Amino acid sequence: MTIVKNDDKIILIIKTKVPALLDKTKRQPLETVVVRIAGDSGDGIQVTGSQLSLANAMQGSDLATFPDYPSEVRAPVGTTYGVSAFQIHFGGRDIKTIGDEPDVLIALNPAALKTNLERLRTGGLVIIDTGAFTSRNIEKAGYEISPLEDKTLDAYKLIKTDISKQTLAAVADIGLSRKDSLRCKNFYALGLVYWLFDRQRESTYAWLQKKFAVHKNVANANIAALDAGHAFGETLEASSDLAGYSIGPAQMENGLYRLVTGAQTMAWGLAAAAELCDRKLVFASYPITPATPILHELATLKDLGVVTFQAEDEIAAACAALGASFAGALGVTSSSGPGIALKQETISLAVSVELPMVIVNTQRAGPSTGMPTKTEQSDLYQAAFGRHGESPLPVLAARSPADCFDVAIEASRIAIEYMTPVIVLSDGFIGNASEPWLIADVNDYPRFGHEQIIIPEAFAPFKRHPKTLARQWVTPGMEGLEHVLGGLEKDHVTGAIAYDPENHQKMTDIRAQKIAGISRTIPDLEPDQGDTTGDIAIVGWGSTYGPISRAVTNLRNDGKAVSHVHLRHLFPFADNQDELLDNFRIILVPELNAGQLLMMIKATGRQNLQGLSKVSGQPFMVREIEAAVDKILEKIND
Amino acid sequence: MTIVKNDDKIILIIKTKVPALLDKTKRQPLETVVVRIAGDSGDGIQVTGSQLSLANAMQGSDLATFPDYPSEVRAPVGTTYGVSAFQIHFGGRDIKTIGDEPDVLIALNPAALKTNLERLRTGGLVIIDTGAFTSRNIEKAGYEISPLEDKTLDAYKLIKTDISKQTLAAVADIGLSRKDSLRCKNFYALGLVYWLFDRQRESTYAWLQKKFAVHKNVANANIAALDAGHAFGETLEASSDLAGYSIGPAQMENGLYRLVTGAQTMAWGLAAAAELCDRKLVFASYPITPATPILHELATLKDLGVVTFQAEDEIAAACAALGASFAGALGVTSSSGPGIALKQETISLAVSVELPMVIVNTQRAGPSTGMPTKTEQSDLYQAAFGRHGESPLPVLAARSPADCFDVAIEASRIAIEYMTPVIVLSDGFIGNASEPWLIADVNDYPRFGHEQIIIPEAFAPFKRHPKTLARQWVTPGMEGLEHVLGGLEKDHVTGAIAYDPENHQKMTDIRAQKIAGISRTIPDLEPDQGDTTGDIAIVGWGSTYGPISRAVTNLRNDGKAVSHVHLRHLFPFADNQDELLDNFRIILVPELNAGQLLMMIKATGRQNLQGLSKVSGQPFMVREIEAAVDKILEKIND
Amino acid sequence: MTDTLAAPALTANDFASENEVRWCPGCGDYAILKAVKKTLAEIGAARENTVFVSGIGCSSRFPHYVNTYGFHSIHGRAPAIATGAMLANPDLDMWIITGDGDGLSIGGNHLMHILRRNVNCQILLFNNEIYGLTKGQYSPTSHFATRSPSSPSGSLDTPIDPALFALGCGARFVARAVDTQQKQLGEILKAAYEHSGASFIEIYQNCPVFNDGVFSPFTEKASRDDFQIQVEHKKPLTYGSENNKGLISNQSQFDLKPVTIGQDGIKPEQIITHDQTNRTLAFLLAQMSGRDTPTATGVLYNASEPSYEHVVTEQVSKITARAKQRPEPARSGINDVLRQGFNWEV
Amino acid sequence: MTDTLAAPALTANDFASENEVRWCPGCGDYAILKAVKKTLAEIGAARENTVFVSGIGCSSRFPHYVNTYGFHSIHGRAPAIATGAMLANPDLDMWIITGDGDGLSIGGNHLMHILRRNVNCQILLFNNEIYGLTKGQYSPTSHFATRSPSSPSGSLDTPIDPALFALGCGARFVARAVDTQQKQLGEILKAAYEHSGASFIEIYQNCPVFNDGVFSPFTEKASRDDFQIQVEHKKPLTYGSENNKGLISNQSQFDLKPVTIGQDGIKPEQIITHDQTNRTLAFLLAQMSGRDTPTATGVLYNASEPSYEHVVTEQVSKITARAKQRPEPARSGINDVLRQGFNWEV
Ligand SMILES: Cc1ncc(C[n+]2csc(CCOP(=O)(O)OP(=O)(O)O)c2C)c(N)n1
Ligand SMILES: Cc1ncc(C[n+]2csc(CCOP(=O)(O)OP(=O)(O)O)c2C)c(N)n1
Ligand code: SF4
Ligand code: SF4
Numbered sequence A, B: 001m002t003i004v005k006n007d008d009k010i011i012l013i014i015k016t017k018v019p020a021l022l023d024k025t026k027r028q029p030l031e032t033v034v035v036r037i038a039g040d041s042g043d044g045i046q047v048t049g050s051q052l053s054l055a056n057a058m059q060g061s062d063l064a065t066f067p068d069y070p071s072e073v074r075a076p077v078g079t080t081y082g083v084s085a086f087q088i089h090f091g092g093r094d095i096k097t098i099g100d101e102p103d104v105l106i107a108l109n110p111a112a113l114k115t116n117l118e119r120l121r122t123g124g125l126v127i128i129d130t131g132a133f134t135s136r137n138i139e140k141a142g143y144e145i146s147p148l149e150d151k152t153l154d155a156y157k158l159i160k161t162d163i164s165k166q167t168l169a170a171v172a173d174i175g176l177s178r179k180d181s182l183r184c185k186n187f188y189a190l191g192l193v194y195w196l197f198d199r200q201r202e203s204t205y206a207w208l209q210k211k212f213a214v215h216k217n218v219a220n221a222n223i224a225a226l227d228a229g230h231a232f233g234e235t236l237e238a239s240s241d242l243a244g245y246s247i248g249p250a251q252m253e254n255g256l257y258r259l260v261t262g263a264q265t266m267a268w269g270l271a272a273a274a275e276l277c278d279r280k281l282v283f284a285s286y287p288i289t290p291a292t293p294i295l296h297e298l299a300t301l302k303d304l305g306v307v308t309f310q311a312e313d314e315i316a317a318a319c320a321a322l323g324a325s326f327a328g329a330l331g332v333t334s335s336s337g338p339g340i341a342l343k344q345e346t347i348s349l350a351v352s353v354e355l356p357m358v359i360v361n362t363q364r365a366g367p368s369t370g371m372p373t374k375t376e377q378s379d380l381y382q383a384a385f386g387r388h389g390e391s392p393l394p395v396l397a398a399r400s401p402a403d404c405f406d407v408a409i410e411a412s413r414i415a416i417e418y419m420t421p422v423i424v425l426s427d428g429f430i431g432n433a434s435e436p437w438l439i440a441d442v443n444d445y446p447r448f449g450h451e452q453i454i455i456p457e458a459f460a461p462f463k464r465h466p467k468t469l470a471r472q473w474v475t476p477g478m479e480g481l482e483h484v485l486g487g488l489e490k491d492h493v494t495g496a497i498a499y500d501p502e503n504h505q506k507m508t509d510i511r512a513q514k515i516a517g518i519s520r521t522i523p524d525l526e527p528d529q530g531d532t533t534g535d536i537a538i539v540g541w542g543s544t545y546g547p548i549s550r551a552v553t554n555l556r557n558d559g560k561a562v563s564h565v566h567l568r569h570l571f572p573f574a575d576n577q578d579e580l581l582d583n584f585r586i587i588l589v590p591e592l593n594a595g596q597l598l599m600m601i602k603a604t605g606r607q608n609l610q611g612l613s614k615v616s617g618q619p620f621m622v623r624e625i626e627a628a629v630d631k632i633l634e635k636i637n638d
Numbered sequence C, D: 001m002t003d004t005l006a007a008p009a010l011t012a013n014d015f016a017s018e019n020e021v022r023w024c025p026g027c028g029d030y031a032i033l034k035a036v037k038k039t040l041a042e043i044g045a046a047r048e049n050t051v052f053v054s055g056i057g058c059s060s061r062f063p064h065y066v067n068t069y070g071f072h073s074i075h076g077r078a079p080a081i082a083t084g085a086m087l088a089n090p091d092l093d094m095w096i097i098t099g100d101g102d103g104l105s106i107g108g109n110h111l112m113h114i115l116r117r118n119v120n121c122q123i124l125l126f127n128n129e130i131y132g133l134t135k136g137q138y139s140p141t142s143h144f145a146t147r148s149p150s151s152p153s154g155s156l157d158t159p160i161d162p163a164l165f166a167l168g169c170g171a172r173f174v175a176r177a178v179d180t181q182q183k184q185l186g187e188i189l190k191a192a193y194e195h196s197g198a199s200f201i202e203i204y205q206n207c208p209v210f211n212d213g214v215f216s217p218f219t220e221k222a223s224r225d226d227f228q229i230q231v232e233h234k235k236p237l238t239y240g241s242e243n244n245k246g247l248i249s250n251q252s253q254f255d256l257k258p259v260t261i262g263q264d265g266i267k268p269e270q271i272i273t274h275d276q277t278n279r280t281l282a283f284l285l286a287q288m289s290g291r292d293t294p295t296a297t298g299v300l301y302n303a304s305e306p307s308y309e310h311v312v313t314e315q316v317s318k319i320t321a322r323a324k325q326r327p328e329p330a331r332s333g334i335n336d337v338l339r340q341g342f343n344w345e346v
């Protein structure tokens, strides 16, 4: 065990229990690393995390991040339930998950240590602000004695230093109040992390200067803290056997990138869709965690003609979206599970009147209020089967933050081409996580919804396009085509109220055929990774994409005959889905629910299925999927 | 062709195209007969029908009836959409359906003929009030020339007479206004039907005397009309070759009977359940067709302590029911598809807080407003899968009007024993149809919900019964057991808000296990008819029970190896369901939807399945089911 | 189009649809339909630009009977659907048809919010104090102790007064009309149409099947004059078969008092003049019970304020104008948005 | 139990639950919690008989912090759940906790109906003019032009006034309180508890995180006296740091006018005396904007009428009594019902 003291301010401890990772002479190259920053809600953790992401992105590393907010708005300082955290996985290859376990934990107070230490991999590095480990804070966190003084940290590497004090020193000249000065300590910690992984500070300088353009001294104080943290790292290097790590750039397609969350790309994708079909976007929503950020994002786009409407409740939001579509706009509504429940009656009306509409569900853990800030995929049943009567509609799911852009466009296209409501499933993880995105060019997407030519003489509200079976979208304002829509059953041509048994059978059949026919416009399903035949196909949907994808890469590297089949279209399925799955001995369906897609695939008649269910509010770990595969392989190769 | 004229008033025509059924010398025995009475909404058709039902019941015939109301409240007189009809199937054996096709049609005006003639079997008997066949009425009905004067009725037997005029004559002495006198013409027609099938008039006399106890002359007028109609039949007998028919009594279990609709028995079953568990029944609902009659029925039971609450909407109704359960009552809510959609968020809360609650869905044709007065079974998906999150709950279905009583008690028992919301599926057909019911004795049913003993020291809101996994029902007012319930995820013992991943997984698993475990209390599934092995098992649920049952009887009489398996429990299935179905070569699942139970059984891994779907707002005909079976048998015996 | 003016004016009949009207014989809805069609003709409505949105109920069948665009939607939600439609196309002439159940039971929340937001539309609430379509259950406006299939021993809910409710929600136009009083109804409809923002009109509508004559105490010829006061802006609040009754202010009570001119020394000039911009007066008029005091009909309150779509549109203009003044180039499409902020080139 | 009286009286602290209170530091909710616990002690509430039902929001976390029965239900539905609970057990002491979003946005309809039905309960609406729990979006009570994450350029909805809305819904008890004004809040809570029927209390509650100081113009020490009038039944409507301001009736306008006693010849006896049974006065007080006129707090309206459960229970007694007088034997259970009407023996 080596202990190096530096000016009495820091202590670097390398526990002998774990193999020493550090190299005195030069930075140690790492392929990827998972860093978790945790502290009080008021500590600016999320800002710190997003700056670290940006710095990584600017240096060409791939990355994935996830903010882990407390469920309380602003819990009392120092409590465990007031801890805010940010996890980032970055590295010199493509990054598909936020990492099973952090390698580095920055704990800005005892509560942050208490709630996050368990996640850290054994042998990982803990960075601690000793200045925050006052006896009051230690007690508040629920420790009986200081974790710095018992065996709590024995299994980890540790850097502990009084970040608070050093931050105060670093910004002393600038003349901020003590309180404001202390608020820079997250940037001190960030500087240290930058040093640790050799990240450049320029993007953070720029961000601070922009953010605090009017409060220049705040910008300067944060910059001073950042630099001080970095300098502290350098002194560490000089005075210990810790030389830091180096992370290379990842192989990435050329082009212009930005960091995006799923909420942003969903919002932008919807706005892009409105441009592609030349319609006004009317987005009607009622706030609910974790769906609200889409509303927030779109509310900033009013200069583009986007209309956002914060309705009195979810029912009104769905109705306003449908009313907007009725009047010729692209009507979209958005919520999470409990809110979607309230929209179903209106969605069924949309099915019946055959108007386009997009419904975005950013799923969270249920049932009922559940765990609003935790992620789950348990609203698939609700989307596919959750309405009264025979009211089929297409269901799509996004797989990652960047993917939301394309899914939003795809859903809008289907809604308008097929005159139907479309449900898009995202989740709290996708909505809040961020990753680099090769910025799309809207001009690269096919325009849609422009084909329709209406001949007034030949018009009838429920006459259909011979191929898509869609009726025409005739909207108020068009002269000579006046008609009435409604939720009672309609004559299959005129749309007049009709109670005739044959007509109802016909309309029921047509509505089903129309939706089933959408599978024609879905590209054939192909493995996302791996061969079109093999021992196991892992079939996934939604945000489990990342962990499954990484697991399959790893398993294939080990020579296992595993493929990854990812479904964007959950209803109807792609036409060739069955055919493709026939080529595998076992189909494994991992889901963050009790087996909903599993049941839907079972109902297609398939037998060689196995589920992998997790309902804990947490994403899959890569190794959980790997373990499931290994178990199956053992069995089938017996 | 024989034509017999009688006093210029009636003409009996027996078409030679069809074999003559009538016997001059004596009444012709019939096993069963289907009679349909149709006329204007104002003609008292429903009263006529229910009197005919009563008279049949009193004479020991079994029967099934269905009222066919117009969807308009009171359409203009003489229009086709203002026609009200009543169909009754009665006879000397057990009656399971309202009959595929009427044998006799009484048409009190041209519109009634227009809208109902198509249903009549070829060769059936039409009784017509020529007095209502004015040129204005004929035109209103949409006939270009009088159907009495062209070939419209060629394929039928016909009794036509001026019922209006003869009714006026019959009641002339009583001194009612012309308008009021004419309102007796339905009883004239009824008298004729009584003669035709040799039904006794006593029960109708009694009913009229009771109903018009204060308006004695109205009672007398109707009685006079009834007698006149009957007398007219006798003259027919004397003057034609029509001698009427005789219908024997059916074999029925001994006991006290009454005629009941499904709405009545559902209401009474709920009230009985409340007695069996010693709780107050709080029934909260919002009117909607065809569910409202349950509310109407329960509203008359206030003297028994039943509380009915007409809420401001379906959400409030569901919440009031749940609030009532929270406070210790048996909370029940009821609606139809569109209203159930609105209740789902609250039902999910009930799943989460684990309080008992019964939700009755009287299904109607969807999607959206659909066809409110028509029947369908298309809300099974909604019941089983229609909530967000993992929120499983038991689903039961009633199969006939009489069955609702038992299903209501069973659902309440499960709700309380398992502390869970339970969805009961009925439909518009069951709710409005009527049949004789061997009146139940509540004392014959096991009492429930009395086992719980609470030891305050050991109480925790989410501690569970080791076998059922139900938590205890502790309600406000109980001292020392105060606690808070809520829809956020709860600690698996204390019920405190909990975000812990393992706890959420555990609670999700327990909620699922608890519901799955209900199958233990479900009696083993046995064929309702037929052997436990064979070529085909017809698996049905809900109101298709009657047609399937009759079809299976017929098919078995023909020597076919067909069995009828009826499911009351749709979620979870009975434990032995799979085992039982394994013994059949083909499983046929007829449903009034696009194949919802079919999908649910498919998802159990079964392959030898075939659906039979009908979505026209009409019940199955017996022969549709027979035809489907024959087709399968042909194929598998090839 | 330049020849719009040349097009022949439409008559009331031109607004009739081809659908057969299917209300019960004698239903008050017929009279309202008649008045609306006449009004559409008189205001020169364009068929293609006129939209009727309704919920569910007898009353909500209305859109099927007019020859314009229509949406017979779901129970209680017409205001929310109409709001969405107006946000999509603020140029539409929006009419909302609802009933006492549709608008005040299941739809109460949306009614409140469309009124406070002041979305430009006319809201016609057909109040028959009963659920007609579902066959006669009591409604939120039914008198206490109403016997109905769901309240065989009498209802126990205190009824809500639609006009009072609308005022409490901050409505800027509140009126009351009677189905059979065609002249007044027509005038109110026109005033509502002219009012920019949400105009709320409660129409007393007789349901001869389930609630016959519930309004007759103040609508029947015989008693109408003495039990109904038809208010008009800037006209004195007088009524009575001899027009010698009127309302005076009962100051200490903040109340209105019915008096007879000439009796107890009451002089004509004591009678209050109706001021449709005075919300308190509207509140007092709306509360008059029809027992000791006459039921007030006519435009109780009418105060103009910019409509919701107007402020929405205005805000967009302002934002766009502001964006143009900024140093950064204005965004002309989503492609520009995607490229703002922190980007990097690989 | 005969020894109930002997049980030691509970203190405010006895109503605290074991759960850690998790509102933000400085949140106005803490003060309200304190006042409620104190009131529970003072009215001698029985813990087992007291129920707090809430919806969802920061405010709706309240039931977790009191040591009674509680139901933290779903967004907006607390009034409906409470109504069902009261029908099941009319003896409960029912408290409903809601927010401006919970009660007036998604829950507006249930609020309206519980008020008109007059279910016996106290409804505490924590009005912070913002959606706290979902992180700061504007709410139906937010000022016009409120900037929030969902209205970055300013909100465009005209806000609803909770007290005015409640009056429009026919509420029989309407009060306004301020989180920090503990004495007045306590008195209002007690008056609400004593009132049989639905008591509606809007509590101005500061949200220091998302809407800090929005009420300070009339709640801060410095300006409170001149911009807030605390009304009390039968006391003159005076206010001001020197208590020399007051309200007089502006008769011709049916309006209240703020005056200063001694100025322009105003005499103390001209100042109106508050009458909590006068609904119009309550309506006028509720409308005072807080700009030219002071914001009114206290019990604006309090008129007793039998509560809903009371009339429900009464009706059952009447029906039962009537049934006993009939020639047919009274029904003592469902078995009797089944055997009434037309039966036959086989
Ligand atoms: C969600 C839903 N709940 C209930 C109904 C049933 N329903 C149809 S109309 C109606 C009430 C109609 O009353 P009102 O609005 O007063 O209209 P009226 O028929 O009297 O004109 C009800 C309860 C429905 N169609 N949808
Ligand atoms: C059905 C549903 N919709 C939306 C939400 C999200 N939500 C939770 S609280 C809230 C608003 C809270 O505002 P308010 O009632 O004013 O309470 P506060 O937090 O300000 O005390 C919303 C929109 C939800 N939980 N459920
Ligand atoms: S039920 Fe009443 S409101 Fe409905 S159409 Fe008939 S008369 Fe009119
Ligand atoms: S967000 Fe506002 S209302 Fe909610 S707890 Fe924090 S301070 Fe209170």
Ligand SMILES: [Mg+2]
Pocket: C057, C099, C100, C101, C126, C127, C128, C129, C130, C131, C132, C139
């Ligand atoms: Mg009505």
Ligand SMILES: [Mg+2]
Pocket: D057, D099, D100, D101, D126, D127, D128, D129, D130, D131, D132, D139
């Ligand atoms: Mg709030």
